[in-house]
Amino acid sequence: MEILLFDKIFLIVIVFAVSLVIALYSTLAERKVSAFLQDRIGPNRAGTFGLLQPVADGVKFFFKEDIIPSHADKALYILGPSISMITALMTSAVIPWGTYITFSGRQVAMQIADINIGILYVFAVVSIGVYGIMIGGWGSNNKFSLLGALRASSQMISYEIAMGLSIISIVMMTGSMSLGEIVSQQHGMDWNIFYQPVGFLIFCTCAFAECNRTPFDLPECEAELVGGYHTEYSSMKLGLYLFSEYINIFISSAIMSAMFFGGYNFPFMDQIASPNLVSIIGVFVFFAKIIFFIFFFMWVRWTIPRFRYDQLMKLGWKYLIPLALANIVITGTVMLIKYQFFN
């Protein structure tokens, strides 16, 4: 019991640190990718290739003056970024980072909690995440912030529905809601993307909307709303908002690669004899997939312009939700036919 607890605490600390470091370097990666796409060099002053740039940015955030507007609701103004950050970090608890590592005669699972409703847990945390933005936007007592917060919440609620529906077809195929089970069923090259390409497209679009990323970054649309929900924020509170966005990108990438791209599974994994080696390579494969998706998020951001708000709502309600429903019906029909005739 105590050893198990120690394992879990150790794993939690590692996952926490890795999420923060990846989010930290995503800020640099974003600027480097944008520079690459726009034929520029990007930040290269702090450290070699600008590797110390995130550290410099972090120090700057900490030493800036922290202003709380006099008309703001102080408690809610502080609560907003805190909730954003907490919910962004909470989701990583159910993601299976690898299989098992065996040392000194015991198996250590590389997943913090394999609860049997893993996916629903992710949805619950995501749906709580919207409070961070709403509370912050309302608490700053500014019209632009409020408009940004309202946009964010209606956008996130709308896209959550399509996202949930797109997952149902995966759950139907797998017969389980546990993320560990879903990943382990995609053994080798048997990835869900080959069975559910439409589901992946819907999920990916919704993930962009949930992370408030371009082309759906209307909550912080600077051309109309100054800075959106974080107009009034300064110093590290602003830093927390921006940072939680990058953690959300990291977690969404992890969930996309776990659900549709096999997670830690890779082709020819049965040819390797040592199970420990398989799981260590698996972790690296998983992170390679995650980093690809993080790059994909940035690629889209610097390529596609922003939607208009009515287009965003139309896409969510009139196209994605019916498409996801049709996907469920088709998946069910195919499964039934397979069960009836090919069993």
Added chain:
Amino acid sequence: MNNLLFLLLSSVSIISALLVIFSKNPVYSVLFLVLTFFTLAGHFAIFLGAEFLAIVNIIVYAGAIMVLFLFVIMLLNLNKESEPTTPMLSKISAIVAGGLFLLVLFAALTNQINAPEALNSKAGDIGMVKKLGQVLFTEYLLPFEISSVLFLSAMVGAVMLGKKDLKQG
């Protein structure tokens, strides 16, 4: 350990439920209601073994319905000046109605369950998704289908209300 956790969760849920009523600012009321839902979900998951119910409670109530509540309250921008004054009679009748409801609840609950026993038994795995689905689609199929029709009619009603001009397409 379990008892301590139960006491902690229950006291937080009772205090936050009281703060829903006593908060001056309606936005705070909504946020405390969200906290109450969280503690209730904690009760479902930890003491009754109903993980699915707990998580659905959070997704549906805390995650969707309360966000819409907050939405409306933020847009209305309620404060002291705009607060409508309620007549004394409706205040008294509200107190009487609430008291009667409490009495009914109390009577129903004292006969029903022996609380510590339900706590200890953990009610098996009834809260798990598989079990719940099987029960819903066999034993309670008719009520389940009827309630889905009810939801559909509510959705149609909402669309009708949301339409600006009924004659136009």
